[in-house]
Amino acid sequence: MSTSAIRVGVQIQPQHADYQSIRRAAAEAEEIGADILFNWDHFYPLYGEPDGKHFECWSILAAWAEQTSRAEIGALVTCNSYRNPELLADMARTVDHISDGRLILGLGAGWFERDYDEYGYEFGTAGGRLADLAQALPRIESRLGRLNPAPTRDIPKLIGGGGEKKTLRLVAEHADIWHSFGDAPTIERKIGILRQHCADVGRDPAEIEISTAAEGKPADAGDTLYDLGVRLFTIGVGGPDYDLSALREWVAWRDERNG
Template identity: 75%
Template sequence: MTASVKPIRIGLQLQPQHADYKTIRSTASAAEDLGADIVFNWDHFYPLYGDPDGKHFECWTMLGAWAESTSRVEIGALVTCNSYRNPELLADMARTVDHISDGRLILGIGSGWFEKDYTEYGYEFGTAGGRLDDLAEALPRIESRLSKLNPAPTRKIPVLIGGGGEKKTLRLVAKHADIWHGFGDAETVERKVGILRQHCQDVGRDFAEIEISVGTQGDPEEVGPRLRELGVSTFTVGVGGPDYDLGALQKWISWRDAQNG
Protein backbone atom coordinates (compact mmCIF):
# COMPACT_ATOMS: atom_id res chain seq x y z
CA MET A 1 0.00 0.00 0.00
CA THR A 2 1.20 3.50 -0.71
CA ALA A 3 1.51 6.10 2.00
CA SER A 4 -1.39 8.40 2.68
CA VAL A 5 -1.35 11.77 0.98
CA LYS A 6 -3.46 13.29 3.77
CA PRO A 7 -1.49 15.41 6.24
CA ILE A 8 -0.96 13.99 9.72
CA ARG A 9 -3.35 15.18 12.38
CA ILE A 10 -3.02 14.60 16.12
CA GLY A 11 -5.98 14.15 18.42
CA LEU A 12 -6.39 14.00 22.18
CA GLN A 13 -9.09 11.86 23.76
CA LEU A 14 -9.65 13.80 26.97
CA GLN A 15 -11.43 11.17 29.04
CA PRO A 16 -13.99 12.94 31.27
CA GLN A 17 -13.35 10.78 34.32
CA HIS A 18 -11.87 11.24 37.82
CA ALA A 19 -11.50 15.02 37.44
CA ASP A 20 -13.31 18.25 38.21
CA TYR A 21 -14.74 20.01 35.18
CA LYS A 22 -12.43 23.03 35.62
CA THR A 23 -9.49 20.68 35.12
CA ILE A 24 -11.09 19.11 32.06
CA ARG A 25 -11.76 22.52 30.53
CA SER A 26 -8.25 23.80 31.19
CA THR A 27 -6.77 20.61 29.72
CA ALA A 28 -8.80 21.04 26.53
CA SER A 29 -7.46 24.57 26.24
CA ALA A 30 -3.92 23.40 26.97
CA ALA A 31 -4.17 20.78 24.21
CA GLU A 32 -5.34 23.46 21.81
CA ASP A 33 -2.44 25.71 22.81
CA LEU A 34 0.04 22.86 22.27
CA GLY A 35 -1.21 22.47 18.71
CA ALA A 36 -3.54 19.46 18.83
CA ASP A 37 -5.81 19.21 15.80
CA ILE A 38 -8.76 17.54 17.56
CA VAL A 39 -9.91 17.19 21.15
CA PHE A 40 -12.30 14.32 21.75
CA ASN A 41 -14.15 13.19 24.84
CA TRP A 42 -16.17 9.94 25.08
CA ASP A 43 -19.81 9.06 25.55
CA HIS A 44 -20.10 7.14 28.81
CA PHE A 45 -21.79 7.74 32.14
CA TYR A 46 -19.21 6.07 34.38
CA PRO A 47 -15.42 5.81 34.34
CA LEU A 48 -13.93 3.04 32.25
CA TYR A 49 -10.73 2.90 34.30
CA GLY A 50 -9.97 3.30 38.00
CA ASP A 51 -12.79 3.67 40.51
CA PRO A 52 -15.89 2.50 38.60
CA ASP A 53 -18.03 4.98 40.52
CA GLY A 54 -15.57 7.87 40.34
CA LYS A 55 -16.22 11.36 39.02
CA HIS A 56 -17.59 11.49 35.50
CA PHE A 57 -19.36 13.96 33.20
CA GLU A 58 -21.78 13.66 30.27
CA CYS A 59 -20.46 13.87 26.73
CA TRP A 60 -22.63 16.18 24.62
CA THR A 61 -23.26 18.82 27.27
CA MET A 62 -19.49 19.05 27.51
CA LEU A 63 -19.06 19.36 23.73
CA GLY A 64 -21.38 22.37 23.75
CA ALA A 65 -19.21 23.95 26.43
CA TRP A 66 -15.99 23.13 24.56
CA ALA A 67 -17.45 24.77 21.47
CA GLU A 68 -17.33 28.04 23.44
CA SER A 69 -14.14 27.47 25.47
CA THR A 70 -11.96 26.55 22.47
CA SER A 71 -11.49 28.39 19.21
CA ARG A 72 -9.37 26.38 16.77
CA VAL A 73 -9.39 22.63 17.46
CA GLU A 74 -12.02 20.35 16.07
CA ILE A 75 -14.09 18.69 18.80
CA GLY A 76 -16.16 15.54 19.02
CA ALA A 77 -16.96 12.34 20.85
CA LEU A 78 -14.79 9.28 20.41
CA VAL A 79 -17.45 8.04 20.12
CA THR A 80 -21.13 8.81 20.68
CA CYS A 81 -23.16 5.75 21.68
CA ASN A 82 -25.97 5.45 19.16
CA SER A 83 -28.25 3.80 21.74
CA TYR A 84 -28.49 6.79 24.07
CA ARG A 85 -30.25 9.34 21.85
CA ASN A 86 -32.91 9.37 19.18
CA PRO A 87 -31.13 9.76 15.80
CA GLU A 88 -33.08 12.88 14.86
CA LEU A 89 -32.26 14.47 18.21
CA LEU A 90 -28.59 13.59 17.83
CA ALA A 91 -28.54 15.20 14.39
CA ASP A 92 -30.01 18.39 15.84
CA MET A 93 -27.53 18.36 18.72
CA ALA A 94 -24.68 17.93 16.26
CA ARG A 95 -25.94 20.75 14.05
CA THR A 96 -26.24 23.02 17.09
CA VAL A 97 -22.72 22.29 18.36
CA ASP A 98 -21.50 22.73 14.78
CA HIS A 99 -22.89 26.27 14.81
CA ILE A 100 -21.67 27.09 18.33
CA SER A 101 -18.16 26.01 17.34
CA ASP A 102 -18.19 27.76 13.94
CA GLY A 103 -17.90 24.47 12.08
CA ARG A 104 -15.46 22.49 14.21
CA LEU A 105 -17.56 19.43 15.16
CA ILE A 106 -16.75 15.86 14.17
CA LEU A 107 -19.75 13.57 14.65
CA GLY A 108 -18.15 10.44 16.09
CA ILE A 109 -20.54 7.53 16.54
CA GLY A 110 -20.54 3.83 17.32
CA SER A 111 -22.96 1.10 18.33
CA GLY A 112 -22.19 1.08 22.06
CA TRP A 113 -20.70 -1.62 24.29
CA PHE A 114 -20.42 -0.57 27.97
CA GLU A 115 -23.15 -2.57 29.69
CA LYS A 116 -23.09 -0.59 32.94
CA ASP A 117 -24.15 2.57 31.09
CA TYR A 118 -27.15 0.73 29.69
CA THR A 119 -28.33 -0.94 32.87
CA GLU A 120 -27.85 2.07 35.14
CA TYR A 121 -29.56 4.51 32.75
CA GLY A 122 -32.38 2.27 31.62
CA TYR A 123 -31.38 1.45 28.06
CA GLU A 124 -31.86 -2.03 26.61
CA PHE A 125 -28.44 -3.61 26.17
CA GLY A 126 -29.51 -6.36 23.77
CA THR A 127 -26.81 -7.95 21.63
CA ALA A 128 -23.78 -6.62 19.79
CA GLY A 129 -25.40 -7.55 16.48
CA GLY A 130 -28.65 -5.85 17.44
CA ARG A 131 -26.85 -2.66 18.43
CA LEU A 132 -25.02 -2.64 15.09
CA ASP A 133 -28.34 -3.11 13.29
CA ASP A 134 -29.69 -0.13 15.23
CA LEU A 135 -26.69 1.93 14.14
CA ALA A 136 -27.27 0.92 10.52
CA GLU A 137 -30.85 2.18 10.82
CA ALA A 138 -29.85 5.37 12.61
CA LEU A 139 -27.19 6.65 10.21
CA PRO A 140 -29.57 7.37 7.28
CA ARG A 141 -32.00 9.00 9.72
CA ILE A 142 -29.22 11.27 11.00
CA GLU A 143 -28.25 12.18 7.45
CA SER A 144 -31.88 12.87 6.55
CA ARG A 145 -32.49 15.10 9.57
CA LEU A 146 -29.28 17.07 8.96
CA SER A 147 -30.55 17.83 5.45
CA LYS A 148 -33.84 19.22 6.83
CA LEU A 149 -32.65 21.42 9.69
CA ASN A 150 -33.01 25.18 9.55
CA PRO A 151 -30.46 26.62 9.68
CA ALA A 152 -28.45 23.93 7.97
CA PRO A 153 -25.08 22.89 9.41
CA THR A 154 -22.22 25.27 8.65
CA ARG A 155 -20.50 22.52 6.65
CA LYS A 156 -20.87 18.86 5.80
CA ILE A 157 -20.29 17.61 9.35
CA PRO A 158 -17.65 14.87 9.16
CA VAL A 159 -18.97 11.53 10.39
CA LEU A 160 -16.49 9.33 12.24
CA ILE A 161 -17.44 5.71 12.87
CA GLY A 162 -15.46 3.86 15.50
CA GLY A 163 -15.06 0.10 15.64
CA GLY A 164 -13.39 -2.78 13.88
CA GLY A 165 -16.16 -5.28 13.18
CA GLU A 166 -15.31 -6.68 9.79
CA LYS A 167 -18.73 -7.66 8.47
CA LYS A 168 -21.04 -4.92 9.74
CA THR A 169 -19.07 -1.99 11.18
CA LEU A 170 -16.60 -1.59 8.35
CA ARG A 171 -19.38 -1.87 5.81
CA LEU A 172 -21.17 0.99 7.59
CA VAL A 173 -17.93 2.96 7.40
CA ALA A 174 -17.79 2.36 3.65
CA LYS A 175 -21.37 3.58 3.22
CA HIS A 176 -21.55 6.49 5.65
CA ALA A 177 -18.26 7.62 7.21
CA ASP A 178 -15.79 10.34 6.39
CA ILE A 179 -13.40 8.98 9.03
CA TRP A 180 -12.82 5.45 10.30
CA HIS A 181 -11.37 5.13 13.78
CA GLY A 182 -9.78 1.87 14.82
CA PHE A 183 -7.43 0.39 17.37
CA GLY A 184 -4.59 -2.09 17.41
CA ASP A 185 -1.10 -2.64 16.11
CA ALA A 186 0.04 -2.23 12.53
CA GLU A 187 -0.87 -5.79 11.59
CA THR A 188 -4.42 -5.31 12.86
CA VAL A 189 -4.80 -1.99 11.10
CA GLU A 190 -3.46 -3.46 7.87
CA ARG A 191 -6.06 -6.22 7.96
CA LYS A 192 -8.92 -3.84 8.74
CA VAL A 193 -7.88 -1.39 6.04
CA GLY A 194 -7.82 -4.19 3.50
CA ILE A 195 -11.34 -5.26 4.48
CA LEU A 196 -12.54 -1.65 4.41
CA ARG A 197 -11.15 -1.27 0.89
CA GLN A 198 -13.16 -4.29 -0.20
CA HIS A 199 -16.35 -2.94 1.39
CA CYS A 200 -15.79 0.37 -0.40
CA GLN A 201 -15.44 -1.47 -3.68
CA ASP A 202 -18.61 -3.45 -2.96
CA VAL A 203 -20.72 -0.34 -2.26
CA GLY A 204 -19.15 1.85 -4.96
CA ARG A 205 -17.31 4.19 -2.59
CA ASP A 206 -13.90 5.70 -3.26
CA PHE A 207 -11.71 4.42 -0.43
CA ALA A 208 -9.51 7.51 -0.72
CA GLU A 209 -12.39 9.64 0.58
CA ILE A 210 -12.16 8.01 4.01
CA GLU A 211 -9.69 9.35 6.57
CA ILE A 212 -8.02 6.60 8.61
CA SER A 213 -7.71 7.31 12.33
CA VAL A 214 -6.20 5.23 15.11
CA GLY A 215 -5.98 5.36 18.86
CA THR A 216 -2.28 5.14 19.53
CA GLN A 217 0.16 4.33 22.28
CA GLY A 218 3.93 4.25 22.36
CA ASP A 219 6.62 6.38 20.80
CA PRO A 220 5.63 8.07 17.54
CA GLU A 221 9.05 7.44 16.01
CA GLU A 222 8.56 3.70 16.58
CA VAL A 223 4.90 3.15 15.69
CA GLY A 224 4.08 6.13 13.49
CA PRO A 225 5.95 5.36 10.25
CA ARG A 226 4.44 1.91 9.69
CA LEU A 227 0.91 3.13 10.42
CA ARG A 228 1.56 6.03 8.07
CA GLU A 229 2.48 3.56 5.32
CA LEU A 230 -0.90 1.91 5.84
CA GLY A 231 -2.70 5.19 5.20
CA VAL A 232 -3.29 6.37 8.76
CA SER A 233 -3.40 10.16 8.97
CA THR A 234 -5.01 10.85 12.36
CA PHE A 235 -3.33 9.64 15.54
CA THR A 236 -5.13 10.06 18.87
CA VAL A 237 -3.65 9.85 22.35
CA GLY A 238 -5.90 9.10 25.32
CA VAL A 239 -5.48 10.67 28.77
CA GLY A 240 -7.50 10.25 31.96
CA GLY A 241 -7.91 12.28 35.13
CA PRO A 242 -7.45 13.46 37.75
CA ASP A 243 -4.14 14.81 36.43
CA TYR A 244 -4.04 14.90 32.65
CA ASP A 245 -0.48 14.33 31.49
CA LEU A 246 0.00 15.81 28.02
CA GLY A 247 3.58 14.62 27.59
CA ALA A 248 2.66 11.97 25.03
CA LEU A 249 0.52 14.48 23.14
CA GLN A 250 3.49 16.84 22.91
CA LYS A 251 5.66 14.06 21.45
CA TRP A 252 3.07 13.22 18.79
CA ILE A 253 2.60 16.88 17.88
CA SER A 254 6.37 17.29 17.46
CA TRP A 255 6.46 14.18 15.27
CA ARG A 256 3.55 15.51 13.19
CA ASP A 257 5.31 18.80 12.63
CA ALA A 258 8.50 17.07 11.52
CA GLN A 259 6.63 14.76 9.14
CA ASN A 260 4.30 17.38 7.67
CA GLY A 261 7.16 19.80 7.15
Protein backbone atom coordinates in the same frame (compact mmCIF):
# COMPACT_ATOMS: atom_id res chain seq x y z
CA MET B 1 -5.09 4.84 1.79
CA SER B 2 -5.07 8.63 2.15
CA THR B 3 -2.33 11.01 1.06
CA SER B 4 -3.51 13.84 3.33
CA ALA B 5 -1.43 15.34 6.11
CA ILE B 6 -1.02 13.75 9.52
CA ARG B 7 -3.36 14.97 12.25
CA VAL B 8 -3.08 14.43 15.99
CA GLY B 9 -6.01 14.26 18.37
CA VAL B 10 -6.32 13.92 22.12
CA GLN B 11 -9.14 12.17 23.95
CA ILE B 12 -9.66 14.03 27.23
CA GLN B 13 -11.54 11.34 29.12
CA PRO B 14 -14.13 13.00 31.41
CA GLN B 15 -13.48 10.72 34.39
CA HIS B 16 -11.97 11.10 37.87
CA ALA B 17 -11.66 14.89 37.54
CA ASP B 18 -13.42 18.13 38.40
CA TYR B 19 -14.72 19.97 35.37
CA GLN B 20 -12.20 22.78 35.92
CA SER B 21 -9.41 20.25 35.28
CA ILE B 22 -11.11 19.05 32.10
CA ARG B 23 -11.47 22.63 30.93
CA ARG B 24 -7.80 23.40 31.62
CA ALA B 25 -6.74 20.25 29.77
CA ALA B 26 -8.77 21.27 26.72
CA ALA B 27 -7.21 24.72 26.70
CA GLU B 28 -3.69 23.32 27.09
CA ALA B 29 -4.23 20.70 24.39
CA GLU B 30 -5.38 23.33 21.91
CA GLU B 31 -2.39 25.52 22.80
CA ILE B 32 -0.01 22.56 22.27
CA GLY B 33 -1.44 22.17 18.80
CA ALA B 34 -3.87 19.23 18.89
CA ASP B 35 -5.93 19.07 15.72
CA ILE B 36 -8.94 17.50 17.45
CA LEU B 37 -10.18 17.40 21.05
CA PHE B 38 -12.22 14.29 21.74
CA ASN B 39 -14.04 13.09 24.83
CA TRP B 40 -16.10 9.89 25.15
CA ASP B 41 -19.76 9.04 25.63
CA HIS B 42 -20.11 7.11 28.89
CA PHE B 43 -21.81 7.71 32.22
CA TYR B 44 -19.27 5.99 34.48
CA PRO B 45 -15.48 5.69 34.45
CA LEU B 46 -14.08 2.94 32.26
CA TYR B 47 -11.10 2.31 34.53
CA GLY B 48 -10.03 3.23 38.03
CA GLU B 49 -12.71 3.71 40.69
CA PRO B 50 -15.96 2.47 39.06
CA ASP B 51 -18.05 5.10 40.85
CA GLY B 52 -15.52 7.91 40.41
CA LYS B 53 -16.30 11.38 39.10
CA HIS B 54 -17.66 11.50 35.56
CA PHE B 55 -19.34 14.03 33.24
CA GLU B 56 -21.69 13.75 30.26
CA CYS B 57 -20.32 13.87 26.73
CA TRP B 58 -22.39 16.31 24.71
CA SER B 59 -22.68 18.92 27.46
CA ILE B 60 -18.88 19.04 27.45
CA LEU B 61 -18.76 19.33 23.66
CA ALA B 62 -21.06 22.35 23.77
CA ALA B 63 -18.81 23.94 26.39
CA TRP B 64 -15.68 23.19 24.36
CA ALA B 65 -17.35 24.72 21.30
CA GLU B 66 -17.45 28.05 23.17
CA GLN B 67 -14.13 27.64 24.97
CA THR B 68 -11.92 26.71 22.02
CA SER B 69 -11.36 28.46 18.71
CA ARG B 70 -9.15 26.35 16.43
CA ALA B 71 -9.22 22.62 17.17
CA GLU B 72 -12.05 20.43 15.95
CA ILE B 73 -14.10 18.73 18.66
CA GLY B 74 -16.04 15.50 18.91
CA ALA B 75 -16.87 12.32 20.81
CA LEU B 76 -14.75 9.24 20.35
CA VAL B 77 -17.44 8.01 20.08
CA THR B 78 -21.11 8.83 20.69
CA CYS B 79 -23.10 5.75 21.66
CA ASN B 80 -25.94 5.42 19.18
CA SER B 81 -28.20 3.80 21.79
CA TYR B 82 -28.38 6.78 24.15
CA ARG B 83 -30.21 9.33 21.98
CA ASN B 84 -32.91 9.35 19.34
CA PRO B 85 -31.18 9.75 15.93
CA GLU B 86 -33.13 12.87 15.03
CA LEU B 87 -32.30 14.45 18.39
CA LEU B 88 -28.63 13.58 17.97
CA ALA B 89 -28.61 15.20 14.54
CA ASP B 90 -30.08 18.37 16.02
CA MET B 91 -27.56 18.35 18.86
CA ALA B 92 -24.74 17.92 16.36
CA ARG B 93 -26.06 20.75 14.16
CA THR B 94 -26.30 23.02 17.21
CA VAL B 95 -22.76 22.29 18.43
CA ASP B 96 -21.56 22.69 14.83
CA HIS B 97 -22.92 26.25 14.87
CA ILE B 98 -21.63 27.05 18.36
CA SER B 99 -18.15 25.95 17.28
CA ASP B 100 -18.26 27.77 13.91
CA GLY B 101 -18.05 24.49 12.02
CA ARG B 102 -15.54 22.48 14.04
CA LEU B 103 -17.62 19.46 15.08
CA ILE B 104 -16.82 15.88 14.09
CA LEU B 105 -19.78 13.55 14.65
CA GLY B 106 -18.27 10.39 16.12
CA LEU B 107 -20.59 7.38 16.24
CA GLY B 108 -20.46 3.83 17.51
CA ALA B 109 -22.83 0.99 18.35
CA GLY B 110 -22.14 0.99 22.11
CA TRP B 111 -20.67 -1.70 24.34
CA PHE B 112 -20.43 -0.63 28.04
CA GLU B 113 -23.18 -2.63 29.71
CA ARG B 114 -23.23 -0.67 32.96
CA ASP B 115 -24.23 2.50 31.11
CA TYR B 116 -27.22 0.68 29.65
CA ASP B 117 -28.29 -0.94 32.92
CA GLU B 118 -27.97 2.17 35.08
CA TYR B 119 -29.67 4.54 32.62
CA GLY B 120 -32.46 2.23 31.52
CA TYR B 121 -31.41 1.39 27.96
CA GLU B 122 -31.84 -2.10 26.55
CA PHE B 123 -28.39 -3.66 26.15
CA GLY B 124 -29.48 -6.44 23.81
CA THR B 125 -26.80 -8.03 21.65
CA ALA B 126 -23.81 -6.69 19.74
CA GLY B 127 -25.56 -7.60 16.49
CA GLY B 128 -28.70 -5.81 17.54
CA ARG B 129 -26.81 -2.67 18.50
CA LEU B 130 -25.02 -2.67 15.14
CA ALA B 131 -28.35 -3.08 13.36
CA ASP B 132 -29.68 -0.09 15.30
CA LEU B 133 -26.65 1.97 14.22
CA ALA B 134 -27.23 0.96 10.60
CA GLN B 135 -30.83 2.17 10.87
CA ALA B 136 -29.84 5.38 12.68
CA LEU B 137 -27.22 6.62 10.21
CA PRO B 138 -29.66 7.41 7.34
CA ARG B 139 -32.05 9.02 9.82
CA ILE B 140 -29.25 11.25 11.15
CA GLU B 141 -28.25 12.21 7.61
CA SER B 142 -31.86 12.92 6.65
CA ARG B 143 -32.49 15.12 9.68
CA LEU B 144 -29.27 17.07 9.13
CA GLY B 145 -30.56 17.85 5.64
CA ARG B 146 -33.88 19.18 6.97
CA LEU B 147 -32.80 21.37 9.87
CA ASN B 148 -33.16 25.16 9.76
CA PRO B 149 -30.63 26.64 9.88
CA ALA B 150 -28.63 23.94 8.16
CA PRO B 151 -25.24 22.86 9.54
CA THR B 152 -22.40 25.21 8.66
CA ARG B 153 -20.73 22.41 6.68
CA ASP B 154 -21.17 18.78 5.76
CA ILE B 155 -20.38 17.57 9.29
CA PRO B 156 -17.69 14.85 9.08
CA LYS B 157 -18.88 11.51 10.41
CA LEU B 158 -16.44 9.28 12.28
CA ILE B 159 -17.43 5.67 12.88
CA GLY B 160 -15.53 3.73 15.52
CA GLY B 161 -15.11 -0.03 15.62
CA GLY B 162 -13.32 -2.88 13.96
CA GLY B 163 -16.04 -5.38 13.06
CA GLU B 164 -15.10 -6.66 9.63
CA LYS B 165 -18.49 -7.66 8.23
CA LYS B 166 -20.87 -5.03 9.58
CA THR B 167 -18.99 -2.07 11.06
CA LEU B 168 -16.54 -1.69 8.18
CA ARG B 169 -19.45 -1.92 5.75
CA LEU B 170 -21.10 1.01 7.55
CA VAL B 171 -17.80 2.89 7.37
CA ALA B 172 -17.67 2.36 3.61
CA GLU B 173 -21.25 3.54 3.23
CA HIS B 174 -21.32 6.53 5.59
CA ALA B 175 -18.04 7.57 7.24
CA ASP B 176 -15.52 10.28 6.50
CA ILE B 177 -13.21 8.92 9.23
CA TRP B 178 -12.76 5.37 10.49
CA HIS B 179 -11.29 4.83 13.96
CA SER B 180 -10.08 1.48 15.20
CA PHE B 181 -7.56 -0.14 17.54
CA GLY B 182 -4.95 -2.82 17.07
CA ASP B 183 -1.36 -3.47 16.16
CA ALA B 184 0.03 -2.78 12.69
CA PRO B 185 -0.81 -6.21 11.19
CA THR B 186 -4.39 -5.91 12.48
CA ILE B 187 -4.83 -2.41 11.08
CA GLU B 188 -3.31 -3.49 7.77
CA ARG B 189 -5.72 -6.43 7.46
CA LYS B 190 -8.74 -4.31 8.32
CA ILE B 191 -7.76 -1.59 5.85
CA GLY B 192 -7.73 -4.27 3.17
CA ILE B 193 -11.22 -5.38 4.19
CA LEU B 194 -12.43 -1.77 4.21
CA ARG B 195 -11.09 -1.32 0.68
CA GLN B 196 -13.17 -4.30 -0.42
CA HIS B 197 -16.31 -2.89 1.20
CA CYS B 198 -15.64 0.42 -0.54
CA ALA B 199 -15.35 -1.39 -3.87
CA ASP B 200 -18.63 -3.17 -3.18
CA VAL B 201 -20.52 0.10 -2.51
CA GLY B 202 -18.74 2.16 -5.17
CA ARG B 203 -16.81 4.37 -2.76
CA ASP B 204 -13.28 5.70 -3.23
CA PRO B 205 -11.40 4.50 -0.11
CA ALA B 206 -9.17 7.58 -0.30
CA GLU B 207 -12.20 9.59 0.88
CA ILE B 208 -12.00 7.91 4.31
CA GLU B 209 -9.41 9.12 6.80
CA ILE B 210 -7.88 6.26 8.80
CA SER B 211 -7.61 6.88 12.54
CA THR B 212 -6.18 4.90 15.42
CA ALA B 213 -4.89 5.25 18.96
CA ALA B 214 -1.44 6.81 19.35
CA GLU B 215 0.57 4.52 21.60
CA GLY B 216 4.29 4.28 22.18
CA LYS B 217 6.89 6.52 20.57
CA PRO B 218 5.76 8.28 17.40
CA ALA B 219 9.04 7.63 15.58
CA ASP B 220 8.33 3.90 15.89
CA ALA B 221 4.59 3.29 16.03
CA GLY B 222 3.67 6.42 14.12
CA ASP B 223 5.98 5.80 11.20
CA THR B 224 4.82 2.20 10.87
CA LEU B 225 1.12 3.07 10.91
CA TYR B 226 1.66 6.04 8.60
CA ASP B 227 3.11 3.70 6.00
CA LEU B 228 -0.10 1.66 6.19
CA GLY B 229 -2.26 4.72 5.54
CA VAL B 230 -3.15 5.96 9.04
CA ARG B 231 -3.35 9.75 9.15
CA LEU B 232 -5.12 10.54 12.43
CA PHE B 233 -3.42 9.55 15.69
CA THR B 234 -5.19 10.11 19.05
CA ILE B 235 -3.69 10.07 22.53
CA GLY B 236 -5.97 9.16 25.43
CA VAL B 237 -5.56 10.93 28.79
CA GLY B 238 -7.59 10.55 31.98
CA GLY B 239 -8.09 12.54 35.17
CA PRO B 240 -7.59 13.73 37.78
CA ASP B 241 -4.31 15.06 36.35
CA TYR B 242 -4.23 15.23 32.56
CA ASP B 243 -0.67 14.50 31.47
CA LEU B 244 -0.25 15.91 27.97
CA SER B 245 3.45 15.12 27.54
CA ALA B 246 2.69 12.39 24.98
CA LEU B 247 0.56 14.85 23.02
CA ARG B 248 3.54 17.19 22.80
CA GLU B 249 5.70 14.37 21.40
CA TRP B 250 3.14 13.37 18.78
CA VAL B 251 2.51 16.98 17.74
CA ALA B 252 6.26 17.51 17.27
CA TRP B 253 6.43 14.33 15.17
CA ARG B 254 3.42 15.48 13.13
CA ASP B 255 5.03 18.82 12.43
CA GLU B 256 8.27 17.20 11.37
CA ARG B 257 6.55 14.68 9.08
CA ASN B 258 4.20 17.24 7.56
CA GLY B 259 7.10 19.60 6.90
